[in-house]
Structures are given as C-alpha cells and as structure tokens.
Amino acid sequence: MSLITPDELKILCDMSKGRLLGLDVGSKNVGLALSDKGHIIATPYYVLERLGWKKDLPYLVNLIHAQDVVACVVGWPINMDGSIGERCAYVMEFYEKMQEAIDIPVLFWDERLSTIAAERVLLEADMSRKRRSEVVDKMAASYILQGVLDRLRKMS
Numbered sequence: 001m002s003l004i005t006p007d008e009l010k011i012l013c014d015m016s017k018g019r020l021l022g023l024d025v026g027s028k029n030v031g032l033a034l035s036d037k038g039h040i041i042a043t044p045y046y047v048l049e050r051l052g053w054k055k056d057l058p059y060l061v062n063l064i065h066a067q068d069v070v071a072c073v074v075g076w077p078i079n080m081d082g083s084i085g086e087r088c089a090y091v092m093e094f095y096e097k098m099q100e101a102i103d104i105p106v107l108f109w110d111e112r113l114s115t116i117a118a119e120r121v122l123l124e125a126d127m128s129r130k131r132r133s134e135v136v137d138k139m140a141a142s143y144i145l146q147g148v149l150d151r152l153r154k155m156s
Contacts, residue, residue, distance in 0.1 A: 003095075004105045009071055009148070010155050012105060013039045018070030021063070022145025024111065024137050025074060025094045030056070031137030033145045034067055039152060042145035044138035057101045064102060072104055075111030075144045111144050 004012070013020070017037045024031035030048040035041065050056060063069070074095060077087040095106060 002105055004107050006107065006151055009107050010152050012071055013152055016070045018068045020071050020073055020145060021069045022073045022141040024141040024144060025091050026137060029137045031141035033138060033142035035145060035149055039149055042142045042149055044142040047137045053097055061102055064104060072106045073109050073145050073148045074106055076108035077111050109144055109148050
C-alpha cells in the first residue's frame, strides 16, 4: 500500500471502475464510506469499533476485496494552523499497520472540520444526540471521501 497524490488517484480512477474507501480514523472507531464505481458519490458505510489490530485489519481486508476497492482515502487530521500534531502520528501508525496487511494505494486528505460538518448535517436533520454519536464517524468519512471525489471531477 503506497501513498499517492491526487493526480495519481485521478489516473487510477480513470483506468478502473473499482470503488474508493474513505476512512475517518479515531482511537475508538473508524468511520467508513464507499464511493460508487463511477467515482461520483460517497456514501456512509459503517462505523468500525476498534477492537485491536487482529480484528480490525481482517475486517478491512475483507471489505476491500468484497467491495472491489481500488484505493483508500484516509482523513489526515492536521491542526487548524496547518501543523502536524499527535493525531497525525496516530493516523500514520494506523496506515503503517494497514500497509502490512493490504496492498492498496492510499491518499491522505485534509480532514479539518469534517466531523463538524457531519455534525451540522445531522443536527439539521434533527437527529437525536445518541443517534448522531452512532453515525457521525461514517458521515465524516463520507464527507472526506466526497471532497476527494469532487476534486477528481474538477481535474478532468
């Protein structure tokens, strides 16, 4: 699994009709979202509760194969001032563990304000606090992935 640029992802998407997998990595959960095969729409998919690498990685490997995923978009949690902090180190560790199990390209994507944007949508939908907490991670992953899909379309 290698890190790629948006330009490299664009080339890959032009050559393949496989899906993209969006990940919003947290310490307790990983929000997951999938694109359609035409790379237009990101859809919230699942919230993976972190149970340890021995359980988390097989789930991701199976999902990637079952859904014909050709690349992953991982939220890159840089600080508001653009600096790299502790959360980026955690995401890098997650990427390195994934790299051991999954041979698939990965794009890191600025995720600043993605959770806030997802929360706002859920609030506007008048969703209860409990329900919001159950889905916010996969909504944030969808928001991150949709940002990449929109960028790819503008690159055409």
